Amino acid sequence: MSEPLHQRPANGQHAARESREGWPDTECDSRSLGTGAPDGEETPACGSQSAPGRGALVVERLSAGYGGLAVLHEVSLCVKPGELVALIGPNGAGKTTLLRALSGLLPCTGRIQLGQQALQGRSPRQIVQAGVIHCPEGRQLFPDLSVEDNLRLGAHLRRDREAVEADVELVCELFPVLKLRLRQRAASLSGGEQQMLAIARSLMGRPAVLLLDEPSFGIAPLIVGQLFDVLRELNVQGLTALVVEQNAQLALAASQRAYVLEEGRIALHGPSAELAHHEGVRAAYLGL
Numbered sequence: 457m458s459e460p461l462h463q464r465p466a467n468g469q470h471a472a473r474e475s476r477e478g479w480p481d482t483e484c485d486s487r488s489l490g491t492g493a494p495d496g497e498e499t500p501a502c503g504s505q506s507a508p509g510r511g512a513l514v515v516e517r518l519s520a521g522y523g524g525l526a527v528l529h530e531v532s533l534c535v536k537p538g539e540l541v542a543l544i545g546p547n548g549a550g551k552t553t554l555l556r557a558l559s560g561l562l563p564c565t566g567r568i569q570l571g572q573q574a575l576q577g578r579s580p581r582q583i584v585q586a587g588v589i590h591c592p593e594g595r596q597l598f599p600d601l602s603v604e605d606n607l608r609l610g611a612h613l614r615r616d617r618e619a620v621e622a623d624v625e626l627v628c629e630l631f632p633v634l635k636l637r638l639r640q641r642a643a644s645l646s647g648g649e650q651q652m653l654a655i656a657r658s659l660m661g662r663p664a665v666l667l668l669d670e671p672s673f674g675i676a677p678l679i680v681g682q683l684f685d686v687l688r689e690l691n692v693q694g695l696t697a698l699v700v701e702q703n704a705q706l707a708l709a710a711s712q713r714a715y716v717l718e719e720g721r722i723a724l725h726g727p728s729a730e731l732a733h734h735e736g737v738r739a740a741y742l743g744l
């Protein structure tokens with residue numbers, strides 16, 4: 457693949473493999489395998505300084521809900537350039553709500569920063585233009601449009617038409633089954649193929665940060681494994697992503713760091729390999 461389908465981390469920085477030189481320890485402190493900070497205190501997940509590197513998604517004290525229902529309570533987290541970060545938690549914890557708030561689909565309070573850009577209060581369109589691309593729960597494809605048209609819609613804010621054409625080819629290399637189905641209606645694809653299309657459509661926007669909600673939902677384990685193989689490969693090439701996933705085992709295996717969201721609060725966070733051995737996580741999310 458000649459050029460990656462996402463914005464490269466600044467300065468070739470790849471958080472998964474390279475040192476975190478230049479990052480304050482409070483920023484994305486992966487050593488803090490602890491509970492979220494009590495209300496009113498600085499959470500150890502993110503410090504108050506903004507990220508020095510371009511492209512880090514920093515969320516501070518984000519609260520959101522629906523009408524009178526408060527769902528998220530001062531959630532703080534960050535995703536460094538090149539990181540794949542997992543967000544796990546039980547049904548109803550607020551994972552989808554968080555991604556909706558980050559995408560501008562839901563009003564929220566708190567601070568959302570992508571590098572030097574403040575995103576809170578911006579429209580969904582402006583947030584996509586900033587590079588935060590949401591691959592939603594339930595895929596939300598355009599069922600009556602072709603696979604190809606769905607892909608092109610993922611690039612509808614881009615003006616670099618030649619590069620868009622090249623990216624259609626690239627996503628078809630990533631997911632060869634899509635190339636065979638380019639003229640087919642999206643609705644005629646299998647569930648796994650639809651999920652591939654949804655991810656491919658998001659990649660067509662060249663995300664600086666991909667927000668991916670439940671990629672494994674309703675899909676056969678074999679296909680889920682293939683999807684995560686592709687995600688891991690994209691991450692090795694530099695894709696930055698926040699992945700919400702009910703399959704905690706898979707999510708922890710694929711990610712460098714993870715956050716556990718419970719009842720709208722970050723209950724735990726740390727390196728995924730350490731969380732996978734955490735007694736509470738093993739009991740609650742890994743069935744061990």
Ligand SMILES: Nc1ncnc2c1ncn2[C@@H]1O[C@H](COP(=O)(O)OP(=O)(O)OP(=O)(O)O)[C@@H](O)[C@H]1O
Nearest residue numbers: 522525527545546547548549550551552553554702
């Ligand atoms: N549109 C809505 N209107 C009112 N309440 C909502 C709405 N969407 C979600 N909720 C409520 O917000 C809470 C969090 O829901 P959310 O979908 O964010 O959870 P989740 O962690 O993504 O769960 P799941 O793992 O089942 O996808 C739940 O109590 C849910 O009932």
Ligand SMILES: [Mg+2]
Nearest residue numbers: 551552553593
């Ligand atoms: Mg959800």
